[in-house]
Amino acid sequence: MIEIKNIEKTxxxxxxxxxxxxxxxxxxxxxxxxxxGTGKSVLLKCMIGLVKPDKGEVLYDGRNFLxxxxxxxxxxxREMGVLFQGSALFDSKTVLQNVRxxxxxxxxxxxxxxVDRSQECLQxxxxxxxxxxxxxxxxxxxxxxxxxxxAIVLNPKYLFCDExxxxxxxxxxxxxxxxxxxxxxxxxxxxxVITHDMNSxxxxxxxxxxxxxxxxxxxxxxxxxIHSDVKELNEFINANKLIREMEK
Numbered sequence: 679m680i681e682i683k684n685i686e687k688t689x690x691x692x693x694x695x696x697x698x699x700x701x702x703x704x705x706x707x708x709x710x711x712x713x714x715g716t717g718k719s720v721l722l723k724c725m726i727g728l729v730k731p732d733k734g735e736v737l738y739d740g741r742n743f744l745x746x747x748x749x750x751x752x753x754x755x756r757e758m759g760v761l762f763q764g765s766a767l768f769d770s771k772t773v774l775q776n777v778r779x780x781x782x783x784x785x786x787x788x789x790x791x792x793v794d795r796s797q798e799c800l801q802x803x804x805x806x807x808x809x810x811x812x813x814x815x816x817x818x819x820x821x822x823x824x825x826x827x828x829a830i831v832l833n834p835k836y837l838f839c840d841e842x843x844x845x846x847x848x849x850x851x852x853x854x855x856x857x858x859x860x861x862x863x864x865x866x867x868x869x870x871v872i873t874h875d876m877n878s879x880x881x882x883x884x885x886x887x888x889x890x891x892x893x894x895x896x897x898x899x900x901x902x903x904i905h906s907d908v909k910e911l912n913e914f915i916n917a918n919k920l921i922r923e924m925e926k
Contacts, residue, residue, distance in 0.1 A: 679703060680868050681835060685724055687717075694720050696892040701760075703843065704835075705866040707859055707882045708922050709873055712889035713914060718872045719840060721889070723864065725870070726838055727751065733791060738836065755888035756784055759829030763837040765821040767813040767828075774800065774809035777828045799827040805855060817910070819850035823857065830861060837862065837869040843878060851875060877916070879903060 680702040687695040692715045694765040698789070703710045710718050723729035725736055725901060727743065732894060738754050741830045751859075767776045778796035781787055787795070787815060800806050803823040813821060822842060842853035862869040871878065879886060883900035890910045898906070 679739075680725070680870070681735070681737040682721075682725065683735040683737070685721065685731045687720055687724060692789070693890050695724070695848040696890070698892075699893065700895050700897065702868050702870055703792070703885070704801045704868045705863055706884045707862050707871055708869045708885040708887065709879060709883050710887045710889065711874060711879060713874070713900055716889045717892045718889055722838055722840055722870065722872050726760060727755065731894075741745045756832060757835040759832065759834035759837045761825045761829045761837070761842055763841040763844050765813075767821055767824060769813055771813075772809060773805065773811050773813070773816065776824055777809075780828060780832050790827055793855070794825075795831060795843050799831045800808070800824075800831070802861070803827045818845055819847075819854065820856050822846065824849075826854075826857060826861070830867075833865070834867060837867045839869070839871045839873075841872055841874075843873065843875045848877065851877060853882065854902065858882065874914075891910055902911070 683699050685695050685698040698721060712718050712720060714805050720729060724731045725735040732745070738757070741750060741754060743751060743754050768779070771779070777799055778792045781792045782794060797806065797809060800809055803826050804828065805820060805823055808816060808820065816824070826905050842854050842858060845855065855878050858869065858871065861867065883903065885899055886897065886903060887894055888908070888911050896906055896908045896911050904915065
């Protein structure tokens with residue numbers, strides 16, 4: 679369980695997050711949606727420690743990530759997996775080396791244990807035979823799957839995905855959504871996905887938070903999404919539908 683309480687963040691005179699609160703449950707995928715510049719990615723960065731909020735609390739199973747000492751923060755970070763928007767793979771490392779990188783940095787496992795665990799994760803995302811390939815030799819969708827394999831290699835309790843479908847075609851996007859959802863349920867991970875993808879909202883939106891101008895103005899699930907009476911949310915949904923139609 680992750681809880682955020684009254685998160686606020688300003689950059690200069692710009693109030694990016696204005697008192698955001700919410701909870702994220704194990705075994706469920708929670709989507710944080712909203713237009714560009716509404717604070718989604720800043721919220722994620724506050725939750726994983728890349729940005730320090732001005733006010734508020736971030737609790738991981740009751741542990742305050744913001745006020746804990748360095749060792750407590752390190753312990754929580756070891757329980758996180760992060761899939762970055764651009765996959766963030768190392769071009770000079772093979773696919774297998776990319777996946778095992780967190781094991782090299784954060785564990786004392788033997789060489790065999792690292793290889794076996796990395797290969798196991800690649801197998802889980804359907805890339806068991808791609809370990810020797812370089813990132814330049816694989817497609818964008820495969821890079822996302824490598825990023826997911828790396829994100830779960832440490833058996834995380836918490837998984838964060840920043841725009842996992844960015845730059846992907848609709849069919850590949852669906853496959854990535856399904857993979858994230860399956861892994862979340864299979865390993866009972868607490869998963870937070872930052873997205874503006876309409877398909878993701880309808881397919882894996884077990885819980886959805888809609889941000890507008892730095893505030894949480896709606897919360898629900900995919901079933902209640904299209905029945906919202908929130909003007910800003912309806913405009914966001916309609917704009918997404920229009921973009922989808924133009925892409926066909």
